Amino acid sequence: MNFFPPRTCPFFSLFIVIGLFLSACSDSNNSEAIVFFQRANVAFKTGEYRQAIKFYNEAIEKKPDFADAYNNRGLAKYRIGDLPEALEDYNRAIEKDGEFWEAYFNRADVRAELNDLKGSADDLSKIQPVYKDSSYYYVRLGNLQVRQDAVSAAQASYEKALALDSKNAEALTNRGVLYFNQKQFDRAKTDFQRATEFNPKQHFAFNNLGLILGREKKYAEALQLTDKALALQPAQPYYLNNKGYLLLQSNRPDEALPLIQQSLKLDEQNGWAHRNLGLYFLTKQQPDQAIASLQEAERLDPSIENVYAYLGQAYQQSGDPAQACQVWKKGEQIGDELAKENRIRFCR
Numbered sequence: 001m002n003f004f005p006p007r008t009c010p011f012f013s014l015f016i017v018i019g020l021f022l023s024a025c026s027d028s029n030n031s032e033a034i035v036f037f038q039r040a041n042v043a044f045k046t047g048e049y050r051q052a053i054k055f056y057n058e059a060i061e062k063k064p065d066f067a068d069a070y071n072n073r074g075l076a077k078y079r080i081g082d083l084p085e086a087l088e089d090y091n092r093a094i095e096k097d098g099e100f101w102e103a104y105f106n107r108a109d110v111r112a113e114l115n116d117l118k119g120s121a122d123d124l125s126k127i128q129p130v131y132k133d134s135s136y137y138y139v140r141l142g143n144l145q146v147r148q149d150a151v152s153a154a155q156a157s158y159e160k161a162l163a164l165d166s167k168n169a170e171a172l173t174n175r176g177v178l179y180f181n182q183k184q185f186d187r188a189k190t191d192f193q194r195a196t197e198f199n200p201k202q203h204f205a206f207n208n209l210g211l212i213l214g215r216e217k218k219y220a221e222a223l224q225l226t227d228k229a230l231a232l233q234p235a236q237p238y239y240l241n242n243k244g245y246l247l248l249q250s251n252r253p254d255e256a257l258p259l260i261q262q263s264l265k266l267d268e269q270n271g272w273a274h275r276n277l278g279l280y281f282l283t284k285q286q287p288d289q290a291i292a293s294l295q296e297a298e299r300l301d302p303s304i305e306n307v308y309a310y311l312g313q314a315y316q317q318s319g320d321p322a323q324a325c326q327v328w329k330k331g332e333q334i335g336d337e338l339a340k341e342n343r344i345r346f347c348r
Contacts, residue, residue: 030062030063030066032062033058033059033060033062033063033066033069034059036055036056036058036059036062037055037056037059037066037068037069037072039055040052040053040054040055040056040058040059040069040072040073040076041072043055044072044075044076044079047079049076049077049079049080050076050080052072052073052076053073053076053077053080056069056070056072056073056076057073060073065096066096067092067093067094067096067097067100067103068093070089070090070092070093070096070103071089071090071093071100071102071103071106073089074086074087074088074089074090074093074103074106074107074110075106077089078106078109078110083110083113083114084114086106086110087107087110087111087114090103090104090106090107090110091107094107101127101130101131104123104126104127105123105124105127105131105137105140107119107120107123108120108121108123108124108127108140108144109140111123112143112144112147115147117144117147117148120144121144121148124137124140124141124144133164134164135161135162135164135165135168135171136161136168136170137161138157138158138160138161138164138171139157139158139161139168139170139171139174141157142154142155142156142157142158142161142171142174143174145157146174146178151178151181154174154178155175155178158171158174158175158178159175162175167198168198169194169195169196169198169199169202169205170195170199170202172191172192172194172195172198172205173191173192173195173202173204173205173208175191176188176189176190176191176192176195176205176208177208179191180208180212185212185215188208188212189209189212191205192205192206192208192209192212193209196209201232203228203229203230203232203233203236203239204229206225206226206228206229206232207225207226207229207236207238207239207242209225210222210223210224210225210226210229210242210246211226211242213225214242214245214246214249217249219246219249219250220250222246223243223246223247223250226239226242226243226246227243230243235266237262237263237264237266237267237270237273238263238267238270238272240259240260240262240263240266241259241260241263241264241270241272241273241276243256243259244256244257244259244260244263244273244276244280245260245272245276245279247259248276248279248280248283253280253283253284256276256280257280260273260276260277260280261277264277269300270300271296271297271298271299271300271301271304271307272297272301272304274293274294274296274297274300275293275294275297275304275306275307275310277293278290278291278292278293278294278297278310278311278314279310281293281314282310282313282314282317285317287314287315287317287318288318290310290313290314290317291311291314291315291318294307294310294311294314295311298311302334303334305336306331306336306338306339307331307336308327308328308330308331308332308334308336308339309328309331309336309338309339309341309342311327311331312324312325312327312328312331312339312342312343313342315327316346321346321347324342324346324347325343325346325347327339328340328342328343328346328347329343329347331343
């Protein structure tokens with residue numbers, strides 16, 4: 001399974017919601033720029049980000065110092081995954097208007113995504129007096145602190161966000177992930193449930209809640225929640241992989257395989273999907289393929305849950321019990337409880 005991870009951590013996701021910030025521009029000499037800007041905003045709101053970028057280009061051509069157009073074009077570029085270009089547009093917006101606080105806010109997100117954690121922290125620090133009463137500011141700060149491995153500080157930031165707005169679904173979701181990592185599963189479950197109640201489009205929370213129900217072996221209910229996440233984000237590789245995992249646990253391997261394979265096509269560096277592919281091969285009594293997939297999962301991330309337990313099972317299935325015991329012992333040493341159970345059961 002995947003807890004919708006970013007590249008750096010298999011159990012955490014910083015789900016970013018960026019608002020569309022607008023400001024007035026009433027100079028009659030720039031009416032054409034305003035028209036293109038308004039068209040761009042309409043396209044942005046309907047998800048036509050490339051079309052929006054074209055209109056923002058026209059607005060900027062008509063009004064080269066149009067800070068709002070740079071900022072919003074940066075948002076559109078962010079939405080299509082062009083982070084370096086988004087960063088450049090936020091830089092330009094700030095150059096045009098040194099007190100364009102929304103652009104600093106947006107730039108902090110992109111800098112964090114590009115692993116410029118100091119730059120992100122600088123931006124958030126600069127705008128803190130302006131956003132001191134903003135729940136979403138503290139969510140962003142918490143997200144950055146997670147990337148900095150400052151988990152206690154991140155939790156305090158999410159608590160502050162929720163003190164300012166108890167219905168902030170993003171704060172609930174991200175605090176829920178922290179609870180999950182601390183094995184406080186009941187608290188995590190409550191946060192995810194509340195997040196989906198307050199925001200029915202919070203696909204990240206649906207996915208995570210489904211995984212908690214999967215841990216409780218409530219696979220039918222878990223699949224329903226994962227399907228809700230996929231209905232909102234049908235090409236999200238971690239959701240596809242998670243559904244595949246739940247299907248494997250439901251003894252439906254033939255349905256699971258195409259989902260896991262699709263997940264790997266979208267992100268071949270997802271160790272959890274390689275683990276699940278190995279689990280599929282185990283169910284099909286194909287130990288050589290299982291070993292290859294599980295070794296790749298281990299290479300990508302040795303902390304993946306039960307990877308050593310399953311790898312040992314694959315060696316056992318291949319007729320190599322000595323190697324199986326060595327793998328289970330290694331897993332036990334790093335806290336793989338299932339590996340420990342297997343070693344006690346099968347090894348002298």
